[in-house]
Amino acid sequence: MQNYNLNHLEQLEAEAIHVLRETAAQFDNPSILFSGGKDSIVATHLAWKAFYPASIPFPLVHIDTGHNFPETISFRDEMVARLGAKLVVGSVEKTIREGRVAEEKGHNASRNIAQTTTLIETIEGHQYDACIGGGRRDEEKARAKERFFSHRDEFSQWNPKNQRPELWSIYNGHKQFGEHFRVFPISNWTEMDIWQYILQEQIEIPSLYFAHERDCVVRNGVILAYSEYLTLKPDERVERMKVRFRTLGDLTITGAIESEADTLEKVIAEVAAMRATERGNRADDRRSETAMEDRKREGYF
């Protein structure tokens, strides 16, 4: 007899596809926020599955800080070409040059806060009424309370104390003029689910996720990729290390881990044995205990 039971990946996939189809049906002008990281790649893959054989009904929006890994950019361009999707790039460089946000100075300078301004400008400029993101609730404390359909006011702000109740799988996308939604179809996935799904579906991901040799700088216990954007402190030196990245953000803030895992199977084995969360080595979350919540209130991803 057939077993009428979906395993956890099948259930998570069915849920995400349902959310993506609701987004296409309920909004006039939705988009996918595509970072080039594994979570947004999985979200995009799910969108491809949700609407096949029709094409993905959302443009891919990339907020380019100008501090991206070159590997991320080339991967993005290949993926867009393969899917026949539309790409929209918001440039943080341009926002800074035009004086709408100040560049941070000093050793720990990052464009992480600056990119929120560019993101909001891009959303407003293209009048996106829903932005699909690869956010997961297991990533961080503040994200644990996100809805699938997360309402943002006309200033793109998230109000965690006044979120709409979200019941069953009925999603309320009604909004006032000028407001928009962030949509998180893979809310319920964990890092392990993402990896298992990438393996199961044979999804291509940037080479940065696999162990490779590169020039690094160790700062406050975090291994950072050495690049022209990183200002060295007097006591710091560049070391050649074998590393891989668990998340892909900016070159300046994304911590690497020392690793020998150069295949998907080895990465999964490593993740299973890992005793530190993946955002634990993101310098942006280390600024304060509620750093993520504070950034989200302002309109961050």
Added chain:
Amino acid sequence: MDLVRFITAGSVDDGKSTLIGRLLYDSKSIFEDQLDHVAKASEKKGLAHVDLALLTDGLRDEREQGITIDVAYRYFATPKRKFIIADCPGHIQYTRNMVTGASTANVALILVDARNGLTEQTHRHSFIASLLQIPHLIICINKMDLVNYDQQVYDQIVEDYRNFAAKLEVRDIQFVPVSALHGDNIVEPSTNMDWYRGSTLLYTLENCHVSSDQNMVDCRFPVQTVLRPKSDEFHDYRGYAGRVAGGIFKPGDEVVALPSGFTSKISRISLAGKEVEEAFPPMSVAIELEDDIDVSRGDMLARLNNQPTAAQDIDAIICWLSDKPMVPRTKFIIKHTSREARAMVKEVNYTLDINTLHRQEGEQDIQMNDIARVQLRTTSPLFIDPYNKNRTTGAFILIDPVSLNTVAAGVIKS
């Protein structure tokens, strides 16, 4: 691996967050840097022990107040199962969040403080679990360490609860005496309660039977959107995209499209180009039909001899979620599966006192957290089933037409 969704509910200070922290900690689902954060934060608060509750209390406001104010989702896995925990606040003004968490749960874990016994919140949470038809209830009698692990205290609470639960519609109730703070009967059997012969909490969660929670009999397929590629390769393709809400669909099955009433046969079921032999809940698929009949978003596919009720008059129980009271004669937006209409509350039959489960007839004033039996009238027919038959086609939400907020959750009686 199975996926099990459970909620935790309890009064303020029942130790809910500590219990979750303990489950995560003892099942080795906590990472070093998280534990490190919590150890630091506990020290800052001047606590002698590591406060595991800090693992789940996420937002700035509640970290300051020391209470959970919004549903937080947590994840952990054992070799047997993957769990999604909806940590629901016990604070009275946030009961709406428990309804939110309960709507998708297979299991409700209700905490009772052994020193206090059953409280108003225990009744409220149990009733909501029953109203939302969570199939399994686990009553955790917590803080057993503070009553000297006394069996009599436990037995009395179990007896009180059984008396109360006789009025509820719950299939499966289990009791576990625990101390979340010390870890008794959470993952490891307690050495302090030899008199307890039952399973630990984790074992109970790992072994409750969740696969029969879906309706596999009555075929229901709400259409979310129509896939029309209009490409050369798929020129004539027309697929109805949706998630199966009930029953098993197969190619060759005769189906009826509602509201049109046209019938056709399923020619193919697929997902991303891959054939699906049988589609059952909660699968997301695309269904193609042999005939080119008019089907669009909000329509439903069902079997000719087994259809949902097409209704404009709906008998329902609603839970009011908004801080503004219900205004009579408001024309709400009603959302039911993928269908939307306008709806008016024609009549409030009674409100429920959730402590005694007594009906208060004639009460018309509906406030936040109130539960009421109402008669709705909608502008167009909805394709409904009773909620106790189908948790998808038996559920709806009401949206305020001005604020556009979700203001009520509804379950359909008939």
